Amino acid sequence: MSRADPLLTFQCPIRLTEDSIDKTIFVASEQESEIMDVKEQAQAKVTRSVVFVTGEASPYAKSGGLGDVCGSLPIALALRGHRVMVVMPRYMNGALNKNFANAFYTEKHIKIPCFGGEHEVTFFHEYRDSVDWVFVDHPSYHRPGNLYGDNFGAFGDNQFRYTLLCYAACEAPLILELGGYIYGQKCMFVVNDWHASLVPVLLAAKYRPYGVYRDARSVLVIHNLAHQGVEPASTYPDLGLPPEWYGALEWVFPEWARRHALDKGEAVNFLKGAVVTADRIVTVSQGYSWEVTTAEGGQGLNELLSSRKSVLNGIVNGIDINDWNPSTDKFLPYHYSVDDLSGKAKCKAELQKELGLPIRPDVPLIGFIGRLDYQKGIDLIKLAIPDLMRDNIQFVMLGSGDPGFEGWMRSTESEYRDKFRGWVGFSVPVSHRITAGCDILLMPSRFEPCGLNQLYAMQYGTVPVVHGTGGLRDTVENFNPFAEKGEQGTGWAFSPLTIEKMLWALRMAISTYREHKSSWEGLMKRGMSSDFTWDHAASQYEQIFEWAFMDQPYVV
Numbered sequence: 001m002s003r004a005d006p007l008l009t010f011q012c013p014i015r016l017t018e019d020s021i022d023k024t025i026f027v028a029s030e031q032e033s034e035i036m037d038v039k040e041q042a043q044a045k046v047t048r049s050v051v052f053v054t055g056e057a058s059p060y061a062k063s064g065g066l067g068d069v070c071g072s073l074p075i076a077l078a079l080r081g082h083r084v085m086v087v088m089p090r091y092m093n094g095a096l097n098k099n100f101a102n103a104f105y106t107e108k109h110i111k112i113p114c115f116g117g118e119h120e121v122t123f124f125h126e127y128r129d130s131v132d133w134v135f136v137d138h139p140s141y142h143r144p145g146n147l148y149g150d151n152f153g154a155f156g157d158n159q160f161r162y163t164l165l166c167y168a169a170c171e172a173p174l175i176l177e178l179g180g181y182i183y184g185q186k187c188m189f190v191v192n193d194w195h196a197s198l199v200p201v202l203l204a205a206k207y208r209p210y211g212v213y214r215d216a217r218s219v220l221v222i223h224n225l226a227h228q229g230v231e232p233a234s235t236y237p238d239l240g241l242p243p244e245w246y247g248a249l250e251w252v253f254p255e256w257a258r259r260h261a262l263d264k265g266e267a268v269n270f271l272k273g274a275v276v277t278a279d280r281i282v283t284v285s286q287g288y289s290w291e292v293t294t295a296e297g298g299q300g301l302n303e304l305l306s307s308r309k310s311v312l313n314g315i316v317n318g319i320d321i322n323d324w325n326p327s328t329d330k331f332l333p334y335h336y337s338v339d340d341l342s343g344k345a346k347c348k349a350e351l352q353k354e355l356g357l358p359i360r361p362d363v364p365l366i367g368f369i370g371r372l373d374y375q376k377g378i379d380l381i382k383l384a385i386p387d388l389m390r391d392n393i394q395f396v397m398l399g400s401g402d403p404g405f406e407g408w409m410r411s412t413e414s415e416y417r418d419k420f421r422g423w424v425g426f427s428v429p430v431s432h433r434i435t436a437g438c439d440i441l442l443m444p445s446r447f448e449p450c451g452l453n454q455l456y457a458m459q460y461g462t463v464p465v466v467h468g469t470g471g472l473r474d475t476v477e478n479f480n481p482f483a484e485k486g487e488q489g490t491g492w493a494f495s496p497l498t499i500e501k502m503l504w505a506l507r508m509a510i511s512t513y514r515e516h517k518s519s520w521e522g523l524m525k526r527g528m529s530s531d532f533t534w535d536h537a538a539s540q541y542e543q544i545f546e547w548a549f550m551d552q553p554y555v556v
């Protein structure tokens with residue numbers, strides 16, 4: 001796509017819209033406490049125009065942790081003074097339609113040259129919580145199922161759907177006058193996972209050669225290396241990229257992964273494209289930033305990621321304490337805080353009642369919440385359940401995904417009616433009630449780039465028992481009753497990942513819960529007092545932005 005228009009370079013880093021002026025007046029005259037909040041909010045030293053590109057952002061559309069992060073981090077950055085836009089698809093599938101009800105048609109539409117034709121997309125916009133939420137509209141986003149697939153598996157045209165997203169995201173800062181001004185060319189693209197990974201490739205291959213976006217920079221945020229957006233090499237011409245850029249996306253499967261003797265394993269890999277063209281790379285914890293450079297954790301990209309070690313950093317995710325706060329949570333029947341834990345026992349009793357489990361305050365209630373995916377180690381739970389069910393405990397699992405595990409959860413529930421509940425499906429309210437009502441949260445993830453559920457659990461006084469990997473190891477401190485300055489730790493991080501070790505850690509937690517009440521309270525309170533707010537992570541992202549702008553674009 002060549003750009004004939006004169007370049008638009010003007011940008012207004014902080015916009016004063018009628019909306020924000022009104023808010024300032026309202027705050028100044030009526031809400032003193034809000035004034036305090038505004039004054040106390042840390043501000044960035046340098047403010048920037050930041051453009052997030054993502055396949056999901058809560059509350060509009062969420063399939064997991066990516067949605068949480070892209071729903072919260074942009075707001076945290078905006079509150080620090082940046083001008084922030086989030087670009088994502090406008091999913092319309094019946095269930096999600098109402099989430100986009102406040103987004104309005106911008107009257108801007110563009111034609112994207114790819115996949116053998118020109119595809120028209122339009123832009124919708126909502127200004128909320130100081131962020132410009134921009135929704136790219138196209139018929140391929142209007143489909144029953146979840147965001148990326150349906151009961152038959154992943155959608156066959158996902159490569160097309162997210163190619164459109166990337167092209168649209170590159171155009172949005174140049175053409176959308178949001179609050180009266182475009183974002184302009186000097187922006188910081190934050191591209192999340194494979195869905196957004198074509199953005200830095202497009203900047204390098206289709207914009208900079210024409211003098212556009214030479215002052216922009218890009219950061220690839222890797223939430224999960226398991227999904228890379230890999231398709232046959234024959235699809236390359238569909239992407240609308242110049243032939244000489246093939247090498248950026250080129251990907252050859254190792255022999256063992258090929259389907260037959262004549263299969264050459266040739267593919268294109270979106271995430272790889274961003275690994276080799278983005279200016280900086282961030283993973284969602286420091287532990288994971290090391291793991292991705294190893295053969296065990298790099299999912300085939302370890303050597304490339306190692307070659308970019310000098311621009312690779314890890315930043316642990318934050319949590320949104322407006323949504324995840326036991327003293328205000330709108331989904332809970334009772335509230336509580338670190339100073340008054342009494343509401344937690346009531347939440348437990350209500351959860352047992354809701355699930356139809358015997359209401360027994362003395363019995364440790366263990367929870368699991370997550371996508372039923374190989375990553376999450378459900379197979380270990382499955383193998384351990386017969387042994388665990390001999391103990392005097394209760395266990396509740398909430399999840400959806402792999403149909404085999406869904407079926408197993410249902411049959412396990414009917415086998416252990418008094419002890420086990422398997423809630424198959426996706427329910428945000430139930431996830432909050434499980435987080436509050438359980439005593440222990442189990443996360444035996446095979447790998448975990450950061451993990452949010454253990455952070456939510458700690459915030460809710462629910463003690464995490466996790467496999468010590470990636471972000472889980474970075475965020476859960478092992479319980480130490482013999483520490484010099486008194487007891488320490490917020491949970492148990494077991495390793496290696498074996499059924500025996502998992503059961504050992506769970507039984508340590510269970511016996512501490514039963515026999516050492518004050519130690520248990522200490523564990524709960526230390527977890528509840530941990531600071532995982534987004535503001536801290538946002539300030540670290542700012543540092544990455546500064547480093548990105550200090551250097552020339554990695555691929556000019």
Ligand SMILES: Nc1ncnc2c1ncn2[C@@H]1O[C@H](COP(=O)(O)OP(=O)(O)O[C@H]2O[C@H](CO)[C@@H](O)[C@H](O)[C@H]2O)[C@@H](O)[C@H]1O
Nearest residue numbers: 064065066223370371399425426427431449450451452453
């Ligand atoms: N059935 C269900 N019903 C309701 N809610 C459900 C649910 N299943 C999952 N969730 C919710 O989805 C989110 C899951 O977040 P995680 O970070 O734990 O994992 P995920 O692997 O999706 O995210 C990836 O991206 C994030 C963000 O960077 C990383 O933390 C993580 O390690 C990485 O794998 C939580 O908010 C959880 O409550």
Ligand SMILES: OC[C@H]1O[C@H](O[C@H]2[C@H](O)[C@@H](O)[C@@H](O[C@H]3[C@H](O)[C@@H](O)[C@@H](O)O[C@@H]3CO)O[C@@H]2CO)[C@H](O)[C@@H](O)[C@@H]1O
Nearest residue numbers: 063064065066067148149153154193194223224227371
């Ligand atoms: O927020 C949860 C995760 O969401 C994203 O993962 C999704 C992924 O990006 C999609 O491509 C899709 O994955 C399918 C995969 O492409 C396909 O080969 C097959 O293995 O089935 C997968 C499941 O349909 O769905 C993923 C969500 O389930 C995001 O990239 C992750 O970081 C988040 O953890």
